[in-house]
Amino acid sequence: MKKKAILKYIITAVVICVSLFFLQKLVQPKYMSDVVEGRLIAEYYDEEKDHDVIFVGDCEVYENFSPKVLWEEYGINSYIRGSAQQLIWQSYYLLEDTLRYEKPDVVIFNILSMMYDEPQKEAYNRMTIDGMKWSMSKVKSIQASMTEREEFLDYVFPILRYHSRWNELSKEDITYMFDAPNVAFNGYYMRVDVKPAENIPEGKILADYRFGDNSYYYLDKMVELCEKEGVELIFVKAPSLYPYWYPEWEEQMEEYAAEHGIRYINFLENVEETGVDFAVDTYDAGLHMNLSGAEKITRYLGDVLSEEVGLEDRRGEEKLQKIWEPKIKAYEEEIIRQYEKYGMN
């Protein structure tokens, strides 16, 4: 009799937990058609983790560098761990998280996020953090990122955060509840359309140009981590015209890089060499590169990586070839799909 009662309660508890789990999966945003940036972080975990180069940073990495080009033309296997407005501590913890799985030769960090010293927007926090698997890195990233009204519990049980979405569920939420096709190409978010850059606004005058202490704190930590792990760290600044990159900021970065012996490539300053043309190489008037722009700067980077850093060409490795084959196919199909979508030839 007593056994029966206990069994009854156990079954109830299991049913409740399982149904809550499904419900949670259901109401979480899938980021498939609308804001695909929200999916970027999670896609990494399905990969074969044997990358030579890991990019970390915000949109200036995931929209501007194409790992496919690095592979096809240089034999460098790379992955981008970037997301929308990824703050520097989020990049740091994401790097920590990545290093749990693999040890690349080079880590490339885009330094734009040095400009943010404090948590910015809850929505971006969620897009960056929700996709991470649970680890101490994720916990610390959440703690460092929460804006005033956020609660840690909302990250542990995302249903608490997204509960009101029951009202706007669509077919997408069921189709992609557990599994969804990749939207990015090794973390690269592709756009092929063109919107030329015109009238670039000058930057507003700031009261203080020094990057915040918090930003420096995490930059130091990143440098230390890479040293400890024996990974070469490279700083980049993508050729985005906006947010405005102040000369004062550039100075600080150059100084920091020199001081720590870190290679620093500012793509804003070598537009001639990369051949970036803001009339055709951007899809949003200079904020981000489109495919043609991204491929141009990726080639420049590829030259540096193989010639100066000396990364070897791994195109001969059969295993990697097999991995890349379908990726390249999907990449090319996506180009065709987008050309049709935007009515380009």
Place this chain on the structure above:
Amino acid sequence: MLFTSYDFLGFILVLFVLYYIVPKKFQWPLLLGFSYIFYFLADPTYLIYIGITTVTVYLLGCKIEQFREEQSAYLKANKEVLSREDKKLYKNKIKSKQWKYLLIALFINIGILAVLKYTNFAISNVNSIMGLLGSDKQFGFLDLALPMGISFYTFQSVGYIIDVYRGTCKAEKNIFKFALFVSFFPQLVQGPISRFSQMAETLYQEHSFDAKNVCYGLQRILWGFFKKLVIADRILTAVNEIIRNPDEYAGAYVFVGMMFYALELYADFTGGIDVTIGVAEVLGIRLAENFNRPFFSKSIKEYWNRWHITMGTWFTDYIFYPISVCGPMLKLSKFSRKKLGENLGKRVPIYLSSFTVWLATGIWHGASWNFVVWGLGNWVVIMVSQELEPLYAKFHARFHLQSNRYFQFFQVIRTIFIMSCLRSFDCYRNVPVTFKMLGTMFTTWNWNILWDGSLMQLGLTMTDYLILLAGTILLIAVSMIQRKGKVRDQIAACPYAVRVAIWYGLFLVVLLTGVYGIGYEASQFIYNQF
């Protein structure tokens, strides 16, 4: 710590677990500790005020009790020698000493409450009078923190010491036990105002884990959250929109606002009390009920017997009765009966003391003229209906409608409407605006807003309205079922699967449709190019 915060849920969860793990004699000290932590987390300086109240009322209560013990010992020892007269004399002497100590306690505690709560109100009135007299001198407002729950714990303590004085309850000798009575955290925020004699029964007892109690308590908490999160916090948006922009929302909007506010206040207040009583129930402690389906009242007087009951009885027991039966009042009664005739004269003292009660009730709710007018408005309505009583009697004798269901329904609706009108005084900015807005109900004829889609502009969507509608129907249905006894008893009698489905269903409703957290706003997620 808001009842609806994760912190509060964590807080009570830890308490519940500890409460049934620790040796039983540590249960009430644990509650005391948690209550003080609760208070400390709100603001450490509050502890000073609650500390003063606790210590003064405790000491003076003991003192009054001591006199009583002295008296009975003396009378017992000198039973043979004392004459009737001597005894009476001695008793009066003791009584007057006790009275002195009672006065000190009342002075200190009501004094603190009055100073903290009403100083700025007094200053603003003095300022406007000075302004009227043509003086430029204005006093600055004081920055006084009103400690959380001070109105409630002060009333509870004052009730206690009056009871000790009256001899209806014994003074608590253990200051820590008394401190728990004053600070018991679930009821600190919004009542109920408990009586020591009732609460002491279960507060200090040792409680063993009782599955039924715990389940019932948790169920009640869940029901409270449903009222608060699904209904009150949802409709709040529309209520605020209407009452904060009186220039935009006149006429029928005022009516809509009043009705919405009635729903909001009911769901918010009774929901909060459900959480309070539910938390206590999990701990095995019985608190007094504060509501008895108030919106089913057929008159304002009945309404006040069913809404915020513990406050109503507090005012009746500690203000209305003492004033009504004090010597001068009885003399006045005699006098007025002689001068005004038996019928009218009899009512003069009653009206006078209930005037005082309603004035006090109003000002207790908030330090502003809005609440004064609100309180006295209630008084007027009750007095008018009292005066019309003979007329009603005649009417009923003629038409026999008293047991007619439709007529009862009319009475219920009428009560809700009158109460809603009165309540609008605690919504609008000030008294003149309230009168003006109530007036527009009759001058601005815009009832078409009820169906032409204007209600969609108040910040609520169609889904919100549907949820509110369904929620209100559920509230009414539950109230109807309640007439047959405790709803939880009735559910508990169902088969296991049905029970689980009901409570889990309610939990899901709260989880999904509750208004809490940052909420998913799609607009926030539109990537704006950074």
Place this chain on the structure above:
Amino acid sequence: MEQLLEILEELHPEVDFESCETLIDDKILDSFDIISIISEVNDVFDVTISAEYIIPDNFNSAKALYALIEKLEDEE
């Protein structure tokens, strides 16, 4: 006792005060009634029922109320 019943019946002619023992519990008497009763009792019996005696136990039945009056008379 007769006098007391008279007072009560005048207030609520429809109630049988001799047998009813739940005057307060069943909300037959409200606070206004109680005050009326106390002031009448003050007149007729010349005893003052002070606020501390206004508890349900003393007002639930005519019998209880009469006992209270007798007790107070005795003390005065």
